[in-house]
Structures are given as structure tokens and as C-alpha cells.
Amino acid sequence: MNTVTLNVPNINCGHCVHSIQTELSDLEGVKDVKASADTKQVVIQFDAPVDLQTIKGTLADINYPAVD
Ligand SMILES: [Cu+2]
Structure with a gap:
């Protein structure tokens, strides 16, 4: 299982x-997603x-691109 945290302004x-x-x-393959408007x-x-x-x-396709 991979866990990644992405910054999505x-x-x-x-x-x-x-x-x-x-x-x-x-x-397919995504087990859990937690998005937060606060962070x-x-x-x-x-x-x-x-x-x-x-x-x-x-994320980019739905206009929530992740930034580094
Ligand atoms: Cu909104």
C-alpha cells in the first residue's frame, strides 16, 4: 500500500x-481518499x-491540480 499526501491549493x-x-x-486501486479544505x-x-x-x-482533469 502506498500513501501519498498532495498539496492541492x-x-x-x-x-x-x-x-x-x-x-x-x-x-481502480485507490483504497482511501481524504481531502481537506483546511489543509x-x-x-x-x-x-x-x-x-x-x-x-x-x-486531479488536473477536474481542475484540482496538485502542486509541489
Ligand atoms: Cu469548493
Whole structure:
């Protein structure tokens, strides 16, 4: 199991949190997603077949890009 914490500045409210959690949970291999509007971070637990690039790509596609 991989756990990654991503900084996503566009998280502003509960709707953002819900959208991110719903979209990422749909990816096969994503086990858990916790997004926070307070920390503007998303913590994701995942295993293959999904990888970090796919997760970041999905976030970018829904207009919540992760920044370094
Ligand atoms: Cu929002």
C-alpha cells in the first residue's frame, strides 16, 4: 500500500472535497481518499493498477491540480 499526501491549493469548500473524493475513489486501486479544505491537502492510499501519475492526472482533469 502506498500513501501519498498532495498539496492541492484549489480546495476551498466541502463541494471540492466531495468532488475529489468521488473522482479519485472511482480509480481502480485507490483504497482511501481524504481531502481537506483546511489543509488544502489530499491524502490517498493506493495500490496497483493505479499509480501516482494517474492520480495527479485525474486531479488536473477536474481542475484540482496538485502542486509541489
Ligand atoms: Cu469548493
